[in-house]
Amino acid sequence: MNEESFVRQLAASLPQGPDVTVGPGDDCAVLDFGFDELVLAAADQVVEDVHYLASKSSPADVARKLLNRNVSDIASMGGRPTHALVTIALMPVDEKWLSSFHDGLKNEASSYGISIIGGDIASSGKPGHFCSLSILGRVSRKALCLRCNARPGDLLFGTGSFGGSFASGRHINFTPRLAEAQFLAGRFTHAMIDVSDGLLKDSCRMAEASGLALELDLGKIPCASGVSIEAALSDGEDYELLFAVPPSVAEELKNLWPFKDLPLSQFGRFIEGPRGSVSGCDGLPLKIGKSGFDHFHE
Amino acid sequence: MNEESFVRQLAASLPQGPDVTVGPGDDCAVLDFGFDELVLAAADQVVEDVHYLASKSSPADVARKLLNRNVSDIASMGGRPTHALVTIALMPVDEKWLSSFHDGLKNEASSYGISIIGGDIASSGKPGHFCSLSILGRVSRKALCLRCNARPGDLLFGTGSFGGSFASGRHINFTPRLAEAQFLAGRFTHAMIDVSDGLLKDSCRMAEASGLALELDLGKIPCASGVSIEAALSDGEDYELLFAVPPSVAEELKNLWPFKDLPLSQFGRFIEGPRGSVSGCDGLPLKIGKSGFDHFHE
Numbered sequence: 001m002n003e004e005s006f007v008r009q010l011a012a013s014l015p016q017g018p019d020v021t022v023g024p025g026d027d028c029a030v031l032d033f034g035f036d037e038l039v040l041a042a043a044d045q046v047v048e049d050v051h052y053l054a055s056k057s058s059p060a061d062v063a064r065k066l067l068n069r070n071v072s073d074i075a076s077m078g079g080r081p082t083h084a085l086v087t088i089a090l091m092p093v094d095e096k097w098l099s100s101f102h103d104g105l106k107n108e109a110s111s112y113g114i115s116i117i118g119g120d121i122a123s124s125g126k127p128g129h130f131c132s133l134s135i136l137g138r139v140s141r142k143a144l145c146l147r148c149n150a151r152p153g154d155l156l157f158g159t160g161s162f163g164g165s166f167a168s169g170r171h172i173n174f175t176p177r178l179a180e181a182q183f184l185a186g187r188f189t190h191a192m193i194d195v196s197d198g199l200l201k202d203s204c205r206m207a208e209a210s211g212l213a214l215e216l217d218l219g220k221i222p223c224a225s226g227v228s229i230e231a232a233l234s235d236g237e238d239y240e241l242l243f244a245v246p247p248s249v250a251e252e253l254k255n256l257w258p259f260k261d262l263p264l265s266q267f268g269r270f271i272e273g274p275r276g277s278v279s280g281c282d283g284l285p286l287k288i289g290k291s292g293f294d295h296f297h298e
Numbered sequence: 299m300n301e302e303s304f305v306r307q308l309a310a311s312l313p314q315g316p317d318v319t320v321g322p323g324d325d326c327a328v329l330d331f332g333f334d335e336l337v338l339a340a341a342d343q344v345v346e347d348v349h350y351l352a353s354k355s356s357p358a359d360v361a362r363k364l365l366n367r368n369v370s371d372i373a374s375m376g377g378r379p380t381h382a383l384v385t386i387a388l389m390p391v392d393e394k395w396l397s398s399f400h401d402g403l404k405n406e407a408s409s410y411g412i413s414i415i416g417g418d419i420a421s422s423g424k425p426g427h428f429c430s431l432s433i434l435g436r437v438s439r440k441a442l443c444l445r446c447n448a449r450p451g452d453l454l455f456g457t458g459s460f461g462g463s464f465a466s467g468r469h470i471n472f473t474p475r476l477a478e479a480q481f482l483a484g485r486f487t488h489a490m491i492d493v494s495d496g497l498l499k500d501s502c503r504m505a506e507a508s509g510l511a512l513e514l515d516l517g518k519i520p521c522a523s524g525v526s527i528e529a530a531l532s533d534g535e536d537y538e539l540l541f542a543v544p545p546s547v548a549e550e551l552k553n554l555w556p557f558k559d560l561p562l563s564q565f566g567r568f569i570e571g572p573r574g575s576v577s578g579c580d581g582l583p584l585k586i587g588k589s590g591f592d593h594f595h596e
Contacts, residue, residue, distance in 0.1 A: 003391055003419075006393055006396070007396075007419055010396065010397070010400045013400075013404060014400075014403075014404055014407070014413075014414040015404060015407050015408045015412070015413055015414060016413045016414075016415070017380070017381075017411060017413040019380075019413075020381070020413045020415055023413070023415055023416070024414070024415060024416045024417065028416070029381075029383075029415035029416045031381065031415070033331065033333065034333065035331065035332065035333060041381065041383060041415055041416060041434070042383070042416055043383035043384070043385050043416055043417050043418055043430075043432060044385065044418045045387055045418050045420055045430070047420055047421070047422055047423055047428075048423065049423045049424075050387075050420060050421050050422070050423040051420070082315070082317075083315075083318070083327075083329065083339065085327075085339060085340070085341035085432045086341070087341050087342065087343045087430040089345050089348075089428050093301055095304055098304075098305075098308065099308070102308045102311075102312075105312075106312055106313060109312070109313050110313045113313075113315060114313065115312075115313055115314045115315040115317075115318045115321070116312040116313060116314075116322070117314070117318055117321055117322060117327035117329070117339055118321070118322045118326070118327045118339060118340055118341055119322065119341050120341055120342045120343050120430075121301075121305055122343055122345055122348060122349070123345070123348050124345055124348070124426075124428065125346065125347045125348040125426070126347075126424065126426060128422075128423070128424060130345075130387050130422065130428040132343070132385040132418075132430035134341060134383045134432035136339070
């Protein structure tokens with residue numbers, strides 16, 4: 001069993017109350033507290049020398065990445081972020097490091113209107129920095145996007161370009177597609193995911209969750225500058241959006257797309273077929289799960 | 299500047315939106331989403347060889363401690379826990395360890411009716427386990443307890459006995475005082491804290507937050523078996539409750555206390571005086587901040 005299957009199996013047996021509309025397994029959990037909007041919740045972490053190199057990233061970079069990974073998860077559900085809690089384990093408890101981290105976090109959170117409502121700082125007992133952040137958000141009921149909502153015939157669209165995120169430093173200095181997701185959600189799509197583990201893996205997750213197969217049109221996938229199609233498919237941490245668009249609104253979407261600096265591309269189609277299978281990659285030395293990012297990311 | 303002052307200063311400048319009734323600095327943040335009850339949120343972590351010894355604690359023990367530290371924070375606000383998110387960084391990504399952790403977490407969460415709604419598992423890049431948990435809860439507006447709510451003349455009460463938590467293993471296998479806190483909150487107290495960093499330190503925090511001084515009556519502090527008064531005052535991780543009781547209801551509380559197996563003691567009094575100062579410890583080799591647990595714990 002691979003790590004993803006193992007963790008999915010564990011998650012499936014966790015207790016869920018009646019107010020949990022969506023539990024573990026999508027980019028966020030969805031809670032129904034009985035008011036107009038739904039509440040979104042997610043948690044993610046950033047570990048030194050796993051998610052960034054200390055030699056190349058400032059503490060403020062680390063804080064921004066930690067927050068923005070989570071904001072990207074809120075975005076892909078169609079929501080907006082509201083509150084966050086942060087824990088840090090580090091040794092030594094270095095005031096200079098913490099001050100820089102704090103400034104990065106504060107500035108980035110302020111730009112979104114996110115309240116940083118609490119957390120914990122502890123010794124890690126050994127050298128290294130381990131940061132975790134939980135985020136809360138809101139989404140209107142009609143804008144909620146789930147990875148399981150793709151329908152047969154829906155077209156697979158994506159924002160931006162793919163691959164080379166680590167080499168280019170984009171995995172640290174990315175901008176979550178929050179405004180774009182809010183434009184899309186409810187109007188052009190109800191099925192969205194952010195690309196944390198690679199275009200191929202994350203688009204497969206949509207197909208699998210939706211009980212469908214996926215046809216990719218490799219020739220239409222926008223590769224980042226200098227990046228091969230293999231890397232565009234399997235590199236992690238693009239933090240772009242993938243989403244399923246009904247054919248009836250695809251032309252309207254292309255005409256109305258207001259983000260002139262960000263490419264919008266259609267490069268696949270969800271179809272009836274073996275659940276989670278992908279066609280169109282024939283001849284490429286790829287298999288799902290090959291991605292360098294096989295950590296589990298709910 | 300000590301770590302607590304430093305972190306408090308950082309926290310004070312974090313952005314807070316209008317729905318944040320209480321931000322960082324109490325056991326939980328308090329959010330007002332506009333419905334009958336308030337929402338509570340907190341985050342805490344458990345780090346191998348800092349908060350437990352891997353040689354003495356099973357992964358299920360670690361999961362229980364991680365959850366119960368957070369449940370204790372919800373309890374001390376007068377609330378009940380509802381949802382949690384968990385992140386784990388570990389190396390190797392050991393399925394046996396994760397399965398045992400998962401079982402401990404699932405069973406403990408189920409016993410409280412807590413939904414485990416998401417999280418993340420990642421490589422820690424180096425040996426060791428780093429676990430973080432964020433918890434959500436609910437509290438009625440009239441039961442909400444804050445550490446800043448002690449009033450001059452209020453009596454300081456505590457549950458249970460104090461000290462020796464590490465030697466006895468109680469720091470792992472404790473029961474958060476959830477039922478006790480719900481009995482107390484709103485009826486006998488509006489000012490409560492859980493003892494994570496030692497009786498002296500945490501009672502001082504209440505006094506300081508309330509703008510008051512504290513008189514301790516050392517002779518009445520219940521020490522755990524075999525524990526000195528110094529250790530009872532300064533050891534961490536008792537996870538008992540400290541709370542301020544108006545004299546007008548103190549007798550009623552003693553008469554009605556329904557938890558026959560858990561001592562209830564009165565051993566101090568909040569008074570007008572230098573903010574956060576403590577009297578009654580004269581002659582003991584103690585100073586506030588001496589505690590072995592000087593990590594910051596919101």
